[in-house]
Amino acid sequence: MKYQRPQPVFGPVSSRRLGRSLGVDLVPFKTCSYDCIYCQLGRTTCKTVERKEWVPLDAVLDELKGKLACRPDYITLSGSGEPTLYSRLGELIAHLQAMTAVPVAVLTNGSLLWQKPVREEVALADVVLPSLDAPDAERFDFINRPHREITFERLVDGLEALRREFSGQYWLEVMLLGGYTALPAQVRQLADWTRRIRPDQVQLNTAVRPPAEEYAMAVPPERLAELARMFEPPAEVIAGGRNRRAAAASPLSGQAILALLRRRPCTVEHVAQGLLMKPAEVVKFLADLEAQGRVLGVRRDGQVFYRTTARASAAAACSRRSRTF
Numbered sequence: 001m002k003y004q005r006p007q008p009v010f011g012p013v014s015s016r017r018l019g020r021s022l023g024v025d026l027v028p029f030k031t032c033s034y035d036c037i038y039c040q041l042g043r044t045t046c047k048t049v050e051r052k053e054w055v056p057l058d059a060v061l062d063e064l065k066g067k068l069a070c071r072p073d074y075i076t077l078s079g080s081g082e083p084t085l086y087s088r089l090g091e092l093i094a095h096l097q098a099m100t101a102v103p104v105a106v107l108t109n110g111s112l113l114w115q116k117p118v119r120e121e122v123a124l125a126d127v128v129l130p131s132l133d134a135p136d137a138e139r140f141d142f143i144n145r146p147h148r149e150i151t152f153e154r155l156v157d158g159l160e161a162l163r164r165e166f167s168g169q170y171w172l173e174v175m176l177l178g179g180y181t182a183l184p185a186q187v188r189q190l191a192d193w194t195r196r197i198r199p200d201q202v203q204l205n206t207a208v209r210p211p212a213e214e215y216a217m218a219v220p221p222e223r224l225a226e227l228a229r230m231f232e233p234p235a236e237v238i239a240g241g242r243n244r245r246a247a248a249a250s251p252l253s254g255q256a257i258l259a260l261l262r263r264r265p266c267t268v269e270h271v272a273q274g275l276l277m278k279p280a281e282v283v284k285f286l287a288d289l290e291a292q293g294r295v296l297g298v299r300r301d302g303q304v305f306y307r308t309t310a311r312a313s314a315a316a317a318c319s320r321r322s323r324t325f
């Protein structure tokens with residue numbers, strides 16, 4: 001069977017922050033300016049700062065036109081890597097805003113915001129959700145493993161400059177990792193940076209889904225809640241929160257993933273390729289199935305493979321029996 005590329009538009013999927021989110025994947029799996037140790041998509045295979053039209057703009061717009069009838073809460077530019085690497089990002093956002101009243105969100109690692117043309121394009125969106133994961137340059141290099149052209153100084157300069165130039169909603173995500181950035185002194189430093197950056201909200205997260213590197217440890221929920229109070233105003237904890245509405249809207253995808261995993265353990269990328277889904281969409285379904293105790297992530301040779309649990313097998317056998325009798 002000939003392999004077909006997944007389409008750039010996926011969902012709507014359940015998003016902790018954006019409700020029913022229609023995702024647009026603007027770069028191939030996995031193209032990013034970072035290679036974060038906590039990345040739920042696995043290790044970066046194309047680390048770059050080159051901006052190009054990775055997917056034809058016309059193809060993205062054509063596909064989106066057909067999907068808007070699902071009335072999403074947001075159109076979210078994100079996906080299998082860093083969306084600001086898409087060279088026609090500004091044009092895409094302008095076209096979307098002419099086509100629909102659905103707000104456009106950009107989920108970015110923020111690494112290219114030190115470049116003014118990138119900021120000008122991103123600032124066309126209704127909501128921008130950049131990230132700051134490290135309190136200093138040393139931890140930035142360790143956690144985000146950036147492309148050599150990106151420095152911590154450039155990152156924070158870009159985050160501050162965006163706030164000065166962008167009047168829309170600016171939600172800064174801070175990912176805390178046990179053993180690296182979750183000590184009070186480190187969180188205090190991060191809180192100082194957020195005071196300088198001045199986002200509308202700070203949202204605290206941790207590595208709740210299987211990370212690229214097993215040493216990227218999650219911070220327990222009760223500790224995250226304490227650390228959130230060190231920000232001014234207190235940060236919102238977004239780790240672990242689930243929006244069940246959209247997940248329940250696509251039960252067939254969850255069943256297809258379970259059927260595939262029953263046959264053999266797969267990585268996120270294997271599932272995405274096998275079922276023609278976007279990796280980001282697969283990650284969300286796997287997170288729901290994992291929360292229900294139906295799949296389990298197991299690390300092997302530096303990759304996370306998902307397999308079904310005994311509970312999922314028992315449920316499948318039960319449904320087969322009920323069909324037989």
Ligand code: SF4
Nearest residue numbers: 032034035036039109
């Ligand atoms: S977490 Fe985001 S920024 Fe980091 S490597 Fe993965 S896709 Fe890139």
